[in-house]
Amino acid sequence: MANAFCTRFGVTQPIILAPMGRVGPPELVAAVSNAGGLGLAPLWTDGPDKMRMEIRRIKELTDKPFGVNLNMDFRNEEQLDVCLEEGVEVVSIFWGNSGNFVERAKSHGVKVILTVSTSDGAREAVDRGADAICAQGWEAGGHVEGRVSTMALVPAVADAVGGLPVIAAGGIADGRGLAAALALGASAVWIGTRFLAAKEAPTHPIYLERLLAASENDTEHYDDLYDLVWPNAPHRALKNSTSRMWEAAGRPSLGHRPGEGDILATRPDGVEIPRYASAVAFSELEGDIEPLPMWSGQGVGLVTKVQSAEEIVREIVDQAKSIIDF
Numbered sequence: 293m294a295n296a297f298c299t300r301f302g303v304t305q306p307i308i309l310a311p312m313g314r315v316g317p318p319e320l321v322a323a324v325s326n327a328g329g330l331g332l333a334p335l336w337t338d339g340p341d342k343m344r345m346e347i348r349r350i351k352e353l354t355d356k357p358f359g360v361n362l363n364m365d366f367r368n369e370e371q372l373d374v375c376l377e378e379g380v381e382v383v384s385i386f387w388g389n390s391g392n393f394v395e396r397a398k399s400h401g402v403k404v405i406l407t408v409s410t411s412d413g414a415r416e417a418v419d420r421g422a423d424a425i426c427a428q429g430w431e432a433g434g435h436v437e438g439r440v441s442t443m444a445l446v447p448a449v450a451d452a453v454g455g456l457p458v459i460a461a462g463g464i465a466d467g468r469g470l471a472a473a474l475a476l477g478a479s480a481v482w483i484g485t486r487f488l489a490a491k492e493a494p495t496h497p498i499y500l501e502r503l504l505a506a507s508e509n510d511t512e513h514y515d516d517l518y519d520l521v522w523p524n525a526p527h528r529a530l531k532n533s534t535s536r537m538w539e540a541a542g543r544p545s546l547g548h549r550p551g552e553g554d555i556l557a558t559r560p561d562g563v564e565i566p567r568y569a570s571a572v573a574f575s576e577l578e579g580d581i582e583p584l585p586m587w588s589g590q591g592v593g594l595v596t597k598v599q600s601a602e603e604i605v606r607e608i609v610d611q612a613k614s615i616i617d618f
């Protein structure tokens with residue numbers, strides 16, 4: 293059976309590596325693409341020069357399709373220019389109004405994936421000219437725009453977009469999730485949390501240990517807990533000492549929170565990370581890791597071992613194929 297996503301994006305497996313800021317290096321992106329899926333590089337956090345180097349590095353590691361993720365809350369005009377100059381084939385856009393980005397990308401022959409959280413948002417994405425729609429459910433890890441669960445969102449989006457490939461994101465971590473997403477009308481899945489336990493992911497060991505030990509009940513959705521650096525962007529993360537301290541204080545807003553101003557960790561470039569910053573605990577951080585946001589989806593209970601990205605893709609596909617034919 294031809295898969296709408298695989299056909300349109302030139303890949304053999306309906307699995308997308310979710311872009312994950314600072315924990316999606318070229319090695320991981322390329323490994324997922326080499327395994328037949330689509331690796332997405334979260335390069336919106338980088339300046340143009342670093343971004344160009346990362347794109348070139350991915351190209352050294354794979355000749356398969358891959359994409360770059362941009363974040364509209366940070367505009368990323370220069371980053372889009374770099375994608376166009378470097379001949380990136382797929383651009384994924386999340387958060388906020390995609391403005392003229394879709395038009396600009398498409399005029400260069402780039403395929404565009406827009407992330408949405410409602411069926412209205414999906415219709416708008418179709419009107420803007422998206423080539424595929426990522427429907428991100430509330431179960432998802434990291435920044436989560438909507439409040440509808442993947443189970444309810446995916447069929448609603450599939451009905452709204454008239455045959456355009458729909459990609460299901462949020463809470464999908466194994467072949468059962470892939471099979472369910474296909475049954476709901478998606479033609480691919482977009483997986484983040486499970487790939488944090490890939491050998492190629494530079495997830496800080498303390499963050500990784502927490503992920504492997506966590507159950508589906510250990511995450512929480514917060515409107516505005518980690519809002520330094522990136523305000524007004526709700527998110528899901530593992531409960532930790534920072535969230536417990538903040539809950540105990542009655543969930544106070546910025547300016548009144550316990551431990552505000554504490555410097556928890558330092559990046560290799562010397563940038564200090566205060567408590568409540570919207571940072572990612574990647575392996576090179578030095579300092580106190582547990583109180584940092586440990587982004588995670590509710591599917592974390594299914595993440596129990598470290599494997600190569602290739603093994604993860606293969607295991608998910610094999611398990612799904614044992615359930616349904618696709």
Ligand SMILES: Cc1cc2nc3c(=O)[nH]c(=O)nc-3n(C[C@H](O)[C@H](O)[C@H](O)COP(=O)(O)O)c2cc1C
Nearest residue numbers: 310312313334386432433434462463484485587589
């Ligand atoms: C650590 C982490 C970082 C993330 N960073 C980004 C990002 O930079 N861009 C983006 O579009 N989504 C980002 N997300 C959200 C993912 O793309 C995706 O929607 C989510 O991981 C799917 O849910 P799952 O974690 O349950 O698989 C991030 C998620 C995680 C867990």
